[in-house]
Amino acid sequence: MAMEGDIERAVELLMPARQVVAFTGAGMSKGCGVETFRGKGGIWERFNAEDLATMEGFLRDPELVWRWNEKRRSHIQTIEPHPGYKAIVDLEGGVDEVVVVTQNIDGLHERSGSHRVIELHGNVWKVRCAAEENEPWVDLRVPLPEIPPRCECGGFLRPHVVWFGEPLERRVILEATAVSDSCNAMLVIGTSAVVYPAAGLPLVAKQGGAAIIEVNPEVTPVSEYADVSLYAPAEEVLPELVDLFLERKGIGAESAE
């Protein structure tokens, strides 16, 4: 559990910040019932990453990959973002800009109302053709009419997510690196920080002079250089942190809406 003194320290670090990055991972959505990938009960305990998260796995068995993604889509559709999501939106009322840089593909930050969201690993609500180089588009149908879904060209559609061995979109990683470099504070929330290049962003922020505030019940590689680590679930500690920050700024959480 996060100690009161650590929350105080995190608020102190946030007070002078003008630009804040909230860098999030699967643990951010754990409190909504979305599974994490690693750790106890994580997706990779039951499924093989090579089968579900590589192009080779998709080409071997597109139906398996799509059945898993359909299950995720139908689950995510039914859940509501937890209060930690609203806290990140409320934070916008106390600083010049909050940029959410997320590894998550569930779209929950946008749904919560965050204004600037950079999705590093894509979005499960978007699809694109696996055979042609075309732009992704939104497809909210659950269930999809056929599994695996097909493109007009006859090829298979794939989820617009980044699998292992695939490059992140150049524009996306450049933008995420730029905001990490220029921010005054970065909240590193619910990520094991082992998947690169995303995991390098907190280090970019640190080297750029930003204060690093980690939110995670477990120790991660970021804990080593974070200015403060709040060892607690995001859904519990983020509302407390942001409420105290806005109070110190003389802004009620309500008026920040």
Ligand code: BJW
């Ligand atoms: C809570 C909580 C609560 C629990 N509150 N917290 C350098 C070194 C070594 C390897 C590499 C390297 N550079 C690149 C690589 C290879 C690879 C990689 O990083 N591998 C490592 C695993 C070793 N990277 C790639 O392949 C990337 N591509 C690439 O590098 O391309 C290069 C290239 C260039 C040019 C041409 C071609 C290629 C792509 C990475 C894509 C990652 N994709 C995935 C899944 C997609 C599948 C899908 O969803 O459909 O993205 S992997 C998976 O991990 C997912 C996540 O976004 C990502 C990160 O996981 P995250 O978010 O950190 O979650 P967890 O589960 O790991 O952690 C959860 C945390 O929450 C834990 O810490 C908990 O304690 C905590 N928590 N409850 C707060 N309530």
